[in-house]
Amino acid sequence: MVDVVVAGGGPVGMFLATELRLAGVEVVVLERSVDPNPHSRAFRLQPRTLDVLDSRGLLDRFRADHLDWPSAHFAGLRPLLDLGRTGGEHPHSLLIPQAHTERILEERAAALGADIRRGHELVGLRQDDAAATARVRLVGGEHAGGEYEISARYLVGCDGGRSAVRRLAEIGFPGTGGRVSALLGDVTLDDPDKLPSGIPGTLRTPAGLLMAVALEPGITRVLTTEFGRDLPDPETPMTLDELRDSVRRVTGEDVTMREPRWLSRFGDATCLADHYRDHRVLLAGDAAHVHFPIGAQGLNLGLQDAVNLGWKLAGEVRGWAPRTLLDSYDRERRPVARAVLRETRAQLALMNPDESINPLRELFGELLALDEVNAYLAALVSGVDVRYVFEDAEDGSLAGGYAPACAIMSAAGATRPAELLRTGRGVALLPEDSADLAELRAGWGDRVDMVGATVKGREGAAALLLRPDGYVAWSAASGLADDAVDGLRRSLTTWCGAPSEGPR
Ligand SMILES: Cc1cc2nc3c(=O)[nH]c(=O)nc-3n(C[C@H](O)[C@H](O)[C@H](O)COP(=O)(O)OP(=O)(O)OC[C@H]3O[C@@H](n4cnc5c(N)ncnc54)[C@H](O)[C@@H]3O)c2cc1C
Incomplete structure (x- = not known):
């Protein structure tokens, strides 16, 4: 087990x-x-x-x-x-x-x-x-x-x-799918200039799409997408001729390709x-x-x-x-x-x-x-639009969003949220003079790093609780007034469980 x-x-x-x-x-x-x-x-x-x-x-x-x-x-x-x-x-x-x-x-x-x-x-x-x-x-x-x-x-x-x-x-x-057939080949092209290349480098023609990207010297990824065409049985191995034919249908060009390093088909299953x-x-x-x-x-x-x-x-x-x-x-x-x-x-x-x-x-x-x-x-x-919905988040709080880009000044020097999250534990950034710091450490210090710090460069973030995944669980715009400490305790309990029962 x-x-x-x-x-x-x-x-x-x-x-x-x-x-x-x-x-x-x-x-x-x-x-x-x-x-x-x-x-x-x-x-x-x-x-x-x-x-x-x-x-x-x-x-x-x-x-x-x-x-x-x-x-x-x-x-x-x-x-x-x-x-x-x-x-x-x-x-x-x-x-x-x-x-x-x-x-x-x-x-x-x-x-x-x-x-x-x-x-x-x-x-x-x-x-x-x-x-x-x-x-x-x-x-x-x-x-x-x-x-x-x-x-x-x-x-x-x-x-x-x-x-x-x-x-x-x-x-x-x-889900949906079955409308598109895409073929991919990492191949050597005799005449790479015949295909549009670069990023995103997608060519759209009346017959479909083609993308060609140079992966490394001598190797180009060629990717065709044709609409309304069925994919063959997945058990049938894909061939270079299949890719060549698809490129011809999409671009009208005969492109010489050889030495396929990898060939693969996929569809639009969603x-x-x-x-x-x-x-x-x-x-x-x-x-x-x-x-x-x-x-x-x-x-x-x-x-x-x-x-x-x-x-x-x-x-x-x-x-x-x-x-x-x-x-x-x-x-x-x-x-x-x-x-x-x-x-x-x-x-x-x-x-x-x-x-x-x-x-x-x-x-x-x-x-x-x-x-x-x-x-x-x-x-x-x-993916930066992701914001989780937390029922207990207060109006104007940063809760649910990702850790803001900000500077943190603590006794250990200047740092960033990303550096404090490296242990994979939750992090609470609280004003150094908080009277409640010791009690909070005793309650949750085994799961959350309680850091006495000043947060600079981000309004509305004088105090923050970050979950281990970097999302803000709770924030306070100014110091730790009594009601703010209550909110922090509730958030710690929601995300990190009940406080330890060790000595306070
Ligand atoms: C052409 C193409 C381009 C893409 N480009 C991008 C891109 O630029 N950026 C991006 O974010 N995504 C891209 N994707 C999507 C991305 O490749 C996948 O989302 C990603 O690989 C998913 O990772 P995964 O670990 O969930 O699954 P997979 O990568 O599929 O890994 C699954 C693993 O499980 C193993 N496995 C399967 N069954 C079993 C079993 N029964 N027992 C044990 N092991 C098993 C497999 O061997 C495999 O190693 C692209 C996909 C394609 C097809």
Whole structure:
């Protein structure tokens, strides 16, 4: 019996494992693939994900050798979205192949002590009041085909869009799709100039869409999207001829391509799990939501699921979580995914090559030139618009939003919220002269770092309680008056549980 089994060691599973280990929770990661995936679907991490990585001290590792990109596109339209308008500390995205993201997260999970089992596929699942039990089949190696069972207090399905956990737990996955057929190839082009390249570099013709991006010298990602065309049976391997034919249909060009490094097909399935939790089984990442990969959001959404879930699950396992804490994961994250699904459907509709869409694109292009619209959509695709709804938040409070960009002066010197969050614990920033600091430390100091500090550069934030995921649980515009301390105590109890009963 272990604390948590994470089924699926993709980026979301590995990140969740790091979050659980930070909180001292025992975690086993079951990953079907024997070797790390060398191919990258995603290439872009968004501003809110960069905030989260910064809050765990990982940003420099992600940044090394990778470029920031200040813009994003909406439906391939011009003008581009200006991420500089998103505010915050990281108003840009980071161009990094998913394989690098996965490697960094796996190394970190292993370094923190996660038990990572590659070549272990979850093939069965049952649960009762005491545990969730996975049946695991060994893939590859001398014991290939062998099976064993492992029980855990909780099991999280991070096993991708075709999630076995979701199917075995009988969690519905309703949605739409089947209208689009997309083909991807990482190939060598004899004449790269024949295809429009760059970022976003999307060509829209009456027959479909084409994107070509140089990944590295000699390797170009070619991606076609055709509407109203069925995808072949997924079991049929994709061929280079298929991609060549699709490029010819979309562009009218015969493009010579060879040495495919990776070929893949996908459609526009856009689905959301009916619920993210079924007793001891939870879902995160693509297992919980899938959409057409437009706007570089799926991986980002999943990493933010992981940072939302990790500390709540840890609180449940370690016994301090209030009764409603774990269910707040579904309550907070499903609406965020629903909004992304709607927005990616909207982008895909705008990219439809049918000429009846052209006036809509023209009009949308004009709207994008308006500062307010551009800023609204930039916040939407980059995830910085996320604000959770907390019932007990007072008017004007920052509660529900992400930690504000501000400077913090404490006895230990100048710092930032992101630096104080590195331990994965909650953080309370309270005026140094607060009479209640000692009592609050005695009550919640085992779960929350109580820091006597002055917050500078952000109005309305003289005192703050940050959850471990970086979202503001409570704020006070000025010092800690009596009613403010009462509000803080209530918020601490809501998010961090009852105060300890140790000596005061
Ligand atoms: C062409 C394309 C481009 C994209 N670009 C972007 C982008 O720029 N930005 C972005 O944010 N998103 C992008 N995405 C989406 C992104 O790739 C996914 O959202 C992301 O991979 C989801 O991560 P995950 O960990 O939830 O699932 P996955 O990456 O699918 O990982 C699931 C893991 O579970 C394992 N597994 C599956 N079944 C089992 C089992 N039964 N037992 C054990 N292990 C199992 C798999 O081997 C895999 O390692 C793109 C997607 C595509 C197709």
